[in-house]
Amino acid sequence: MKILFSHSKPRKYQDEFIKDVWDAVSSGKHLLAHAPTGIGKTAAVLGPALTWALENDGTVFFLTPKISQHQIAVNELQRIVKKYKVKFRAADIVGRRYACxxxxxEGLDTDEFYEVCSKRRKNESCPYYAWARGFTSSQRREAKLHVKKLLERYGTVRPSYEVIEECKSFEYGGEKKPLCAYEVMTQIAKDSQVIIADYYHLLSPSIRESFLIKIGKHLQDSVVIIDEAHNVPNRVRSHLSVSITHLLVRKAEKELKVVGAKHLDRYVRRLSRDLNEILSKKLENKRETLLSKSDLASLDEDVIDEFHDVGISYLEATNRNKSACVKLAKFFSLWSEDMDSYIRLAKKWKSGTGVTVSYKNLDPSLATQDLIDSSHSVIAMSGTLVPLEMYRDLLGFPHDITLEKVYKSPFPKSNRLNLIYTGVTTRYSRRSEEEFRRIGAVISRVLPEIPGNVAVFFPSYDILHNVRKFIKTDRQVLVQRESSRPEETNEIISLFKKMNDEGALLLAVSGGSLAEGVDYPGRELVGVIIVGIPLNEYDLETKALIDYYEYKFGAGWTYGYLYPAMARAVQAAGRLIRNEDDVGVALFMDERYKWKNYRKVFPPDLDIMVTERPEYAVNQFFSRTS
Ligand code: SF4
Incomplete structure (x- = not known):
């Protein structure tokens, strides 16, 4: 079988990955792949999956957590077309909110946007929908001509932003007729063999069903590729969870006044009383508590619908981008359900003046299991997907037809030094001024030995600030703030990258936006220090997760607490080497990194040395490599 592959020859270990993908897709099995940076994941999966789809009249879905990651798949498909002149079509799809x-x-919050868009389609008032898809039969006929005209220039694959621009400036018969880009993209998808889309198109059960009907595809004929799959358990859990707050209830009260829906006042007043009661009685002496369904008076379905409609009227009347009533409606439609895999939780605000009540999902397989069981083949891959068995169990991959593979890093091992320093810990029982001073002293001794940018990732902001005062350095220090806006985060990243000549110091938290999803190639980062184990707070949600995973898999402590923390540490350290020529050092500082259970989460081919003198080992390493 000649498998489509865009490059002249596979990289180191990439050939093994390609073969495994082909074996999985051609036999209807699944593959969970830990595929380190540099192995060429996208080319390794898209080639074999597309080869199978073209031969079997199937479809390939390539799912990513972020829109920015679509482009890599688009580029790969363009290279395949250039090399093989093979005929197929691919659609790059973003959610309605981005394609509108x-x-x-513009600027509406997600829930609110979808409510408004859905209402406009229901009452047939969106002209862009009419021009792209059509409400009446004559509109549908005309819309077909519009899409046909637009497709004349389409070729094999176009990135979504190009399609959106063309839709915005579309003209027909000398008249400007902007087309709903989402409706155009889904029509392109109907005739496509590859569909690049965001996670939720298939990972959310409610969106999946209507999306597949819309594009006329069936999972049993499809290969589903999930990129950056380490994100999936948390993303799905948070997607399936809902919450309300005192603040939201106060906003809902105002919305009712604006819209003149006084008859709903009594429900909001009753809800406010329930929240006050939870705050004053159930949370009198504690920060959080579990609730039962009856702690909030239930709302009938028609009342929930009324809140929903009031929210939409409020958005339309005020031009605001959020509606508390829309969020209340969504919350209550889930709160009334009874599911073993959910907990009802109340948390007191830090200020003590309000409460957040949540209905939280514990089991991501509620959304993923059915997708996996219905698809011909699912390939879930990531640069950090160990231990594979945890992802297999949490997402619901069947043991008997799932291949689990850990591929080696193709980069020279000699370019990266991995150290464990066991002389400190951030264990709760040992946290003290003295321990923080010791951590600060080790970092201060190591910093002068690293010729370039260094990032130190802490398990929490609290520990970051406690250790910071003991770090002695001449470097410029940039510090991540707990409540920083995305623009501030981007500013810190670009400032840090620019200072790579003189060598700056970045202090941030593991699991945060500076530790995951950001690339610092080449000289932008030559040293990473991971302080402590970034464990989640041992709160009621964590305890519930541990209990639930113990009951379901007999692995509560590891799946619910330990492994996710270690995965965050490995992710943060993974910022270091992004290209073949990158050189750098990763230092893990905590005695627990040496313990067997913790080390299991390090990629097996990662050589790690335990040292009592990290500054000496770092000095030797850079003397050798520079
Ligand atoms: S243009 Fe499309 S996405 Fe925007 S409101 Fe109309 S139907 Fe919804």
């Missing part, structure tokens, strides 16, 4: 061409809806 109506300038009036």
């Amino acid at each position: 061409v109506d300038p009036g809806l």
Whole structure:
């Protein structure tokens, strides 16, 4: 079998990955792949999956957590077309919110946007939908001509932003007729063999069903590729969870006044009383508590619908981007359900003046299991997907037809030094000024030995600030703030990268936006220090997860607490080597990194040395490599 592959020859270990993908897709099995940076994941999966789809009249879905990651797949497909002149079509799809061409809806929050868009389609008032898809039969006929005209220039694959721009400026018969880009993209998808999309198109059960019907595809004929799959358990859990707060209830009260829906006042007042009661009685002496369904008075379905409609009217009347009533409606439609895999939780605000009540999902397989069971083959891959068995169990991959593979890093081992320093710990029982001073002293001794940018990742902001005062350095220090906005985060990243000549010091938290999803190639980062184990707070949600995973898999402590923390540490250290020529050092500082149970989460081919003198080992390493 000649498998489509865009490059002249496979990279180190990439050939093994390609063969495994082909074996899985051609036999209807699944593959969980820990595929380190540099192995060429996208080319390794798309080639074999597309080869299978073209031969079997199937479809390949390539799912990513972020829109920015679509481009890598688009580029790979363009290279395949250039090399093989093979005929197929691919659609790059982003959610309606990003594809919407109506300038009036820009900036709306997600829930609110979808409510407004859905209402406009229901009451047939969106002209862009009419021009792209059509409400009436004559509109549908005309819309077909529009899409046909747009497709004349489409070729094999176009990135979504190009399609959106063309839809915005579309003209027909000398008249400007902007087309709903989402409706155009889904029509392109109907005739496509590859569909690049965001996670939720298939990972959310409610979106999946309507999306597949819309594009006329069936999972049993599809290979589903999930990129950056280490994100999936948490993303899915948070997607399936809902919450309300005192603040939200106060906002809902105002919305009712604006819209003149006084008859709903009594429900909001009753909800406010329930929340006050939870705050004053159930949370009198504690920060959080579990609730039962009856702690909040239930709402009938028609009342929930009324809140929903009031929220939409409020958005339309005020041009605001959020509606508390829409969020209340969503919350209550889930709260009334009874599911073993959910907990009802109340948390007191730090200020003590309010409460957040949540209905939290514990089991991501509620959304993923059915997708996996219905698909011909699912390939879940990531640069950090160990231990594979945890992802297999949490997502619901069947043991008997799932291949689990850990591929080696193709980069020279000699370019990266991995150290464990066991002389300190951030264990709760040992946290003290003295321990923080010791951690600060080790970091201060190591810093002068690293010729370039260094990032130190802490398990929490609290520990970051406690240790910070003991770090002695001449470097410019950049510190991540707990409540920083995305623009501030981007500013810190670009400032840090620019200072790579003089060598700056970045202090941030593991699991945060500076530790995951950001690339610091080449000289932008030559040293990473991971302080402590970034364990989640041992709160009621964590305890519930541990209990639930113990009951379901007999692995509560590891799946619910330990492994996710270690995965965050490994992710943060993974920022270091992004290219073949990158050189750097990763130092893990905590006695627990030496313990067997913890070390299991390190990629097996990662050589790690335990040292009592990290500054000496780092000095030797850079003397050798520079
Ligand atoms: S139908 Fe399309 S253009 Fe109309 S509101 Fe929804 S996303 Fe926007």
